[in-house]
Every structure is written in C-alpha cells, then in structure tokens.
Amino acid sequence: MLSVEEALERILSEIHPLSAIQVPLAEAVGLVLAEDVIAGEDMPPFANSAMDGFALRSQDSQPRDGQPPRLRVTGSVAAGYVAEHAVEAGTAMRIMTGAPVPPGADAVIQIELTNYDGPQSTWVEVLQAVAPGNNVRPAGEDMRSGQTILRQGSEIGPWEIGILATLGKAMVPVIRKPRVAILGTGDEVIEIDQPLAPGKIRNSNSYLLEAAVRHAGAQPIRLGVARDTVESLREKFSQAMDSDLILTSGGVSVGDFDLVKNIMAEQGEINFWRINMRPGKPVAFGHIGSTPLLGLPGNPVSAAVTFELFGRPVLRKMAGHTRLSRPQVEVVAEDGIRERASRRHYVRAHVEWRDGRFVAHTTGKQGSNIMTSLLNANALVIVPEGGVEIKAGETAQALMLDWPEV
Amino acid sequence: MLSVEEALERILSEIHPLSAIQVPLAEAVGLVLAEDVIAGEDMPPFANSAMDGFALRSQDSQPRDGQPPRLRVTGSVAAGYVAEHAVEAGTAMRIMTGAPVPPGADAVIQIELTNYDGPQSTWVEVLQAVAPGNNVRPAGEDMRSGQTILRQGSEIGPWEIGILATLGKAMVPVIRKPRVAILGTGDEVIEIDQPLAPGKIRNSNSYLLEAAVRHAGAQPIRLGVARDTVESLREKFSQAMDSDLILTSGGVSVGDFDLVKNIMAEQGEINFWRINMRPGKPVAFGHIGSTPLLGLPGNPVSAAVTFELFGRPVLRKMAGHTRLSRPQVEVVAEDGIRERASRRHYVRAHVEWRDGRFVAHTTGKQGSNIMTSLLNANALVIVPEGGVEIKAGETAQALMLDWPEV
Numbered sequence: 001m002l003s004v005e006e007a008l009e010r011i012l013s014e015i016h017p018l019s020a021i022q023v024p025l026a027e028a029v030g031l032v033l034a035e036d037v038i039a040g041e042d043m044p045p046f047a048n049s050a051m052d053g054f055a056l057r058s059q060d061s062q063p064r065d066g067q068p069p070r071l072r073v074t075g076s077v078a079a080g081y082v083a084e085h086a087v088e089a090g091t092a093m094r095i096m097t098g099a100p101v102p103p104g105a106d107a108v109i110q111i112e113l114t115n116y117d118g119p120q121s122t123w124v125e126v127l128q129a130v131a132p133g134n135n136v137r138p139a140g141e142d143m144r145s146g147q148t149i150l151r152q153g154s155e156i157g158p159w160e161i162g163i164l165a166t167l168g169k170a171m172v173p174v175i176r177k178p179r180v181a182i183l184g185t186g187d188e189v190i191e192i193d194q195p196l197a198p199g200k201i202r203n204s205n206s207y208l209l210e211a212a213v214r215h216a217g218a219q220p221i222r223l224g225v226a227r228d229t230v231e232s233l234r235e236k237f238s239q240a241m242d243s244d245l246i247l248t249s250g251g252v253s254v255g256d257f258d259l260v261k262n263i264m265a266e267q268g269e270i271n272f273w274r275i276n277m278r279p280g281k282p283v284a285f286g287h288i289g290s291t292p293l294l295g296l297p298g299n300p301v302s303a304a305v306t307f308e309l310f311g312r313p314v315l316r317k318m319a320g321h322t323r324l325s326r327p328q329v330e331v332v333a334e335d336g337i338r339e340r341a342s343r344r345h346y347v348r349a350h351v352e353w354r355d356g357r358f359v360a361h362t363t364g365k366q367g368s369n370i371m372t373s374l375l376n377a378n379a380l381v382i383v384p385e386g387g388v389e390i391k392a393g394e395t396a397q398a399l400m401l402d403w404p405e406v
Numbered sequence: 407m408l409s410v411e412e413a414l415e416r417i418l419s420e421i422h423p424l425s426a427i428q429v430p431l432a433e434a435v436g437l438v439l440a441e442d443v444i445a446g447e448d449m450p451p452f453a454n455s456a457m458d459g460f461a462l463r464s465q466d467s468q469p470r471d472g473q474p475p476r477l478r479v480t481g482s483v484a485a486g487y488v489a490e491h492a493v494e495a496g497t498a499m500r501i502m503t504g505a506p507v508p509p510g511a512d513a514v515i516q517i518e519l520t521n522y523d524g525p526q527s528t529w530v531e532v533l534q535a536v537a538p539g540n541n542v543r544p545a546g547e548d549m550r551s552g553q554t555i556l557r558q559g560s561e562i563g564p565w566e567i568g569i570l571a572t573l574g575k576a577m578v579p580v581i582r583k584p585r586v587a588i589l590g591t592g593d594e595v596i597e598i599d600q601p602l603a604p605g606k607i608r609n610s611n612s613y614l615l616e617a618a619v620r621h622a623g624a625q626p627i628r629l630g631v632a633r634d635t636v637e638s639l640r641e642k643f644s645q646a647m648d649s650d651l652i653l654t655s656g657g658v659s660v661g662d663f664d665l666v667k668n669i670m671a672e673q674g675e676i677n678f679w680r681i682n683m684r685p686g687k688p689v690a691f692g693h694i695g696s697t698p699l700l701g702l703p704g705n706p707v708s709a710a711v712t713f714e715l716f717g718r719p720v721l722r723k724m725a726g727h728t729r730l731s732r733p734q735v736e737v738v739a740e741d742g743i744r745e746r747a748s749r750r751h752y753v754r755a756h757v758e759w760r761d762g763r764f765v766a767h768t769t770g771k772q773g774s775n776i777m778t779s780l781l782n783a784n785a786l787v788i789v790p791e792g793g794v795e796i797k798a799g800e801t802a803q804a805l806m807l808d809w810p811e812v
Contacts, residue, residue, distance in 0.1 A: 163780065167608075204568040
C-alpha cells in the first residue's frame with residue numbers, strides 16, 4: 001500500500017500549472033497572478049490633503065504678536081480638481097480631503113484648528129502653527145512608479161483587487177481556472193430527482209464533487225453517470241477529454257463487475273493504487289489521452305475525503321498556487337477516538353478554538369458508509385497507522401478544512 | 407464617538423434575514439437552509455454488502471469435519487440490481503460492494519477469504535466462519551426515515567450537498583442571496599481603464615467591494631461612480647433601491663463639498679456616525695426608502711476594513727447566518743506595533759500558525775492612505791483604544807480574515 005504522502009507526490013509530479021490568460025479585473029478574484037504587477041505611476045499620483053481644511057505656506061501659520069495669523073482665502077480645491085492659482089504669502093485656499101495640494105502651499109491645517117466665516121469666508125484664522133508637510137500626503141507615498149507591487153504566483157483576494165484597480169489594471173494576467181469533468185459510474189446510481197427503486201441509490205457524489213470543485217476555485221462540469229457498459233463509459237470519457245481533469249467516482253476497487261477499470265486502462269495509462277488510509281483506500285491516477293484522470297472511490301464519504309487529500313491539491317497546482325495543502329494544527333480530542341484502524345484514519349470532526357486551544361469533537365460513527373459523519377465537519381483528525389487509540393483529552397493532529405465564523 | 411460594538415449592534419438590529427426560496431441543489435452551496443431537512447427514506451434504503459464476496463447463511467460458514475464448507479453458487483448480485491432468487495441452505499451468491507443482500511442470506515464473506523474457480527465458478531469454499539451480519543450494512547444504518555438530518559439555519563457546504571443529493575432533494579429551501587448595489591462617489595474618481603488626469607484617482611473601491619461582497623456570499627451589482635451633483639446622486643440612488651443593501655463609499659465625512667450626505671438625508675433616514683476606530687472613523691447607516699444603506703469612508707483602506715467589520719456581518723445576517731463575525735485569536739506580534747492611535751486601531755497583518763501559536767507580522771506602514779498595507783493581510787490585529795503600544799513579542803487579539811493554505 002502507498003502512503004498518502006507518496007500517492008500525493010506521484011500525482012503532483014504529473015500536474016502542471018495551466019496557461020496564462022488575461023481576464024477582466026472583476027473576474028480575477030480567487031485566481032493566481034501569472035506575472036508580476038508593476039506600478040505604472042506613483043500612488044498617490046499627486047500630493048494631496050489628508051484632511052478638510054486650508055492649504056497654506058507653513059511659515060504663515062506662525063502667531064504674529066501672540067495672535068493667530070489671519071490669512072486671505074483666495075479660492076478652494078475640491079477632490080478631483082486642481083487649484084486655479086498658487087497659494088502666495090499671506091493667503092490660503094480651502095481644501096478637501098484627497099484634493100491636490102495647490103502650488104505654493106506646503107501644509108494643510110485641518111478645519112477644526114481654524115476660525116472662518118462660513119463656507120464663503122474670505123479669511124481664515126490659523127489657531128495652531130503647523131510644520132511643512134502637515135496633513136500632506138506626498139505623491140508616491142504608497143507606491144512608486146516602477147515598483148513591483150504584486151508578485152507572480154500570488155493569489156488575488158478582494159483587497160488585491162482594490163490595489164489592481166488603483167493601478168489601472170482593467171485586465172489582469174492570471175492562470176486560468178481548471179475545468180473539471182465530473183463523472184459518476186455504476187448501474188446502481190440514479191439521478192437525484194428519481195424515486196428510489198430496489199437496489200438503487202442516488203447520485204450524491206457528482207453533486208458533492210461539483211460543489212467541492214467549485215470551492216477549490218475550479219469550474220466543474222457535471223457529466224452525469226456512466227452505465228456499467230463499455231459503450232456508455234467510452235462515450236462519457238470522450239466527452240470528458242477536453243477538460244483539464246477528469247474526476248470519476250466508483251469503479252476503482254477490486255470488484256469483478258468494475259468495467260470502469262478496464263475502460264480506463266484501455267483508453268489511457270492509469271495506475272490503480274491501494275492507499276494506506278481510511279476512508280478511501282482505492283484511488284486511481286493517470287491519463288486518458290493527455291488529460292489527467294483522478295479516480296476516487298464510489299462511497300460518498302471516501303470520495304469526499306480523497307477529494308480533499310488529492311483532488312484539491314491537484315486543482316490548486318493547476319491554478320498556479322504553490323501552497324497546496326490544508327493547514328495542520330494540534331487539537332485536543334475532547335471525546336477521544338476509540339475506533340481503531342490499521343490504516344491511517346481521517347476522522348471527521350468539528351474543531352473550534354476555545355480558551356487558547358483547538359478542541360475537536362468527532363461527528364459520530366465513522367464508518368466509510370456513514371454519510372452523516374460528514375455533517376458539520378470542518379476538520380479531519382489524523383489517527384496514525386497501526387490501530388492507535390486516542391483517549392479523551394489527548395492531542396492529535398488535524399487537517400483544518402475551514403476556519404469557521406464564530 | 408460610538409464604539410465598533412455599539413455601531414454594529416445598532417446596524418444589525420435593523421437587518422433581518424431575507425425571504426426563503428427554492429433553488430436547484432447545485433446552486434445551494436454556501437447558502438443557509440430555510441427549513442429543516444428530514445429524511446424521506448431509510449439510508450441506505452436496503453441492507454447491502456460492505457465487500458465484494460459471497461452472500462450466504464452464516465451457519466453455512468461453519469467448518470464441517472474440520473474442513474472449509476463448500477457451497478453451491480446459484481447466481482450473482484451486482485450493485486444496482488436485486489437477486490433473482492433467495493439464498494438457501496448450502497448455497498451462496500456472488501455479491502458486489504453496495505449490492506442488496508439477497509433474501510435468505512444474513513452475512514457476506516469477503517472474496518479474499520474464499521476459494522473459487524474464477525468468475526463463473528459454480529462453487530465456493532468458505533475459509534473462515536462468519537457471524538450473522540458480517541459485512542452487511544443494515545438498511546437505515548446511516549439515516550432513518552423521518553429523522554431530521556439538517557437543521558434550518560445551517561450553512562450548506564459541499565459535504566451537505568452530497569447528503570441532500572442522497573436524500574433526493576433536487577430543490578432546496580434556502581434564504582436567498584442578498585443583492586448589493588455598490589456605489590462610488592466623488593468627482594475625483596475615474597474608471598479603472600482611464601488614464602490618470604490631474605487631481606483624479608481610479609475607482610478602486612467599487613472593485614474591491616464587489617469582490618468582498620462576492621466573498622461574503624452575496625451578489626454584487628456595481629453601479630459605477632456618482633458625480634458630485636444632486637442629479638447624478640439621485641439617479642444612482644434610484645437605481646440602487648431595488649437591491650437588498652446599498653453600499654456606498656465616500657461622501658460620509660465632514661467636508662463641505664460632500665453632497666452625498668445631503669442627498670442621503672433627503673432621500674431617507676441616515677445616521678452619520680463617528681466610530682472610535684482607525685482606519686475608518688466616519689460611517690453612515692440608515693435607509694433609503696425601505697432599503698438599508700451602509701455608507702463607508704472613501705479611503706480604500708478604510709472602506710476595506712469597515713466592510714469587514716460592518717458590511718460582512720450585515721450580509722451574513724441577511725443570508726440567514728447566525729454566526730456573523732470573524733473569529734478572534736491571540737497572536738504574538740512578532741515585530742511589535744509602535745504606531746500609537748487614540749482610537750482603536752485595526753492593524754493589517756499576516757498571521758500564521760507556527761510552533762503551536764499564531765504569529766503576526768504587520769504589513770508595513772499603517773496609514774489609512776497606504777493601500778499596500780492591505781497586501782498579503784489575512785488578519786486585523788486589534789490595538790486597544792488609548793495609544794497602547796504593543797512591543798515586539800507581546801500578545802494581542804486579532805480578527806482572522808482567512809485561514810490560509812500552508
């Protein structure tokens with residue numbers, strides 16, 4: 001049996017980032033930058049006022065004979081406009097936050113430290129002396145023209161979107177989003193809006209994986225369920241081949257009736273692995289033509305967990321990320337984990353941060369057929385190989401699948 | 407000045423969850439359930455085999471005269487099909503994982519513990535005695551008909567999608583996604599694909615907020631930028647009124663040129679607050695007609711931070727969530743925070759989990775005009791009111807905005 005780490009390493013060694021494309025800024029969130037982003041201008045592009053107040057020459061703010069100086073107001077500058085004339089000795093201009101500091105002025109005094117006669121006042125009394133540069137944000141204080149602001153390979157979050165907008169990047173070079181064909185298999189699987197018939201179960205995997213693929217930042221394409229016939233399987237695989245990844249569920253275990261393995265082997269180069277983990281021992285990986293294929297177990301719990309451990313890192317690598325795996329933290333297993341397994345056991349659990357530590361509660365019975373073990377789980381507690389028991393209150397490592405709102 | 411907590415409480419007291427709608431299952435991920443989900447059938451719906459092997463009567467597995475018993479194989483059951491006849495004394499049926507256990511059989515022996523003569527074998531030798539129920543998953547083991555599986559108010563993640571699919575919920579009752587009209591204001595703001603002109607800056611807030619609204623699970627509608635004229639503002643507000651929330655940026659501070667405040671006050675009931683925080687002191691909240699309006703500062707850093715503190719909880723409450731705010735953890739401020747502020751300071755930082763604790767690094771200069779302070783930030787370190795200094799290595803509370811991949 002392969003270890004989880006060996007299997008992941010083998011898979012990732014055959015996965016490469018996809019090509020770069022240009023997308024409109026609003027579509028870039030969540031994607032990875034394909035090139036460095038360099039500022040084309042200083043930001044802010046001009047010295048501007050940090051306050052509503054009056055722009056003046058700082059030396060004119062000094063008291064005269066112990067009295068606040070009174071300056072003549074020669075005009076005003078609103079944000080978005082430029083002054084019509086310079087500030088000269090003995091004068092000031094009203095100025096709004098963000099407006100360009102007029103030529104001649106080297107400081108701004110905030111409105112709260114002045115006396116004046118309403119919005120149209122022709123004079124202002126300066127109640128406090130100010131130093132040069134007071135309330136002035138210099139051009140280029142935030143970013144300098146030519147400076148590298150964002151690095152190739154970094155993920156674009158909402159705040160990076162704001163910075164790209166400021167820099168005028170209406171189109172952004174990104175690694176394109178992987179397209180993932182999702183294929184269920186098995187004559188027992190019926191569509192979700194069909195009534196159950198004897199021996200049948202509903203197609204939960206395709207919907208679960210579609211949502212998980214979307215959460216991983218990729219674009220799912222649900223192809224439905226292949227019947228257990230050569231024709232049906234060949235047809236579905238041919239539909240899937242123009243995607244970036246084919247994700248199947250079912251048909252990768254040892255059963256005689258598993259045609260899927262044969263068709264996979266016929267149409268491509270696929271390795272069938274037994275992985276030292278529970279749930280989810282059987283996993284397949286290889287290529288159909290030149291398209292990578294990841295074959296997950298048919299059991300929904302196994303499909304969910306193996307997607308997290310193998311599918312998500314594959315999609316992240318394709319999308320250009322360099323950080324591929326979920327964080328691991330130490331948790332206190334408050335209720336313990338008594339179910340022993342010889343394989344490494346990924347126990348579904350709900351973890352919360354309480355009193356300075358992470359506390360884990362398992363989600364109930366952990367059989368790979370117990371789908372309700374997925375409910376409310378935000379972590380996988382890792383029980384090492386070899387039938388280890390974790391007693392109540394002992395610590396364990398956990399993969400954090402989410403960081404919950406509190 | 408209001409505290410952040412007071413302001414948030416006043417805002418949330420006027421926000422209510424939106425109406426419930428039915429959406430197709432694939433569109434339900436990330437939304438909140440509007441009703442309890444009750445299992446309509448047992449799951450699994452029938453007793454089925456946990457292994458590939460042979461279905462038999464457990465008493466027939468006992469050795470006879472110290473020899474493994476040999477049973478007659480009368481047929482086979484594949485997943486998705488039902489047996490054509492019962493298992494009788496002295497017989498067995500080949501069975502695949504997930505296939506219904508045929509009548510008469512009370513156990514399955516896995517294929518590895520048998521001898522047989524290939525796929526068409528008419529006999530099987532049973533190498534180990536098995537107990538009743540061996541490798542049989544009983545009907546209803548996972549879920550019982552009538553059992554409440556998911557509660558109203560819970561968020562639907564990828565794994566819950568799988569469970570809803572299994573239960574045949576092709577349409578799901580959810581709280582609908584909030585529609586958020588995003589409106590920039592100010593004559594200084596130009597579109598992102600325009601060259602900079604004197605006094606102008608680009609419209610970063612609308613794009614930043616659009617991405618942040620989408621990340622918060624809501625649907626953004628970018629309305630562009632209102633000019634500083636009564637007509638332009640009135641027109642934009644009228645376009646925004648059929649949304650669930652109007653989100654503005656700019657125009658809520660004390661400046662004389664801020665028409666926005668006047669138009670807001672004319673068209674609705676709006677409170678203008680000074681909040682004891684940095685960045686982002688001025689925030690407006692109220693209604694235009696019956697539509698809630700949240701007015702954020704114009705400065706991009708302030709807009710980003712106030713959206714996190716006020717906008718995101720508003721959208722989560724509208725979407726039916728009961729957990730509204732980001733988690734707070736204790737972090738070690740590795741490089742300290744020397745910039746003192748009399749208001750509570752939300753310092754942008756990158757936090758990582760290292761050696762059993764959270765370690766925070768600030769993102770550089772923290773002026774509210776320094777947009778690059780948003781780069782690579784995944785947390786806001788909270789420096790309490792009153793000019794507190796946090797020395798290198800001291801601890802502080804931080805709001806975690808993200809839980810990063812490692």
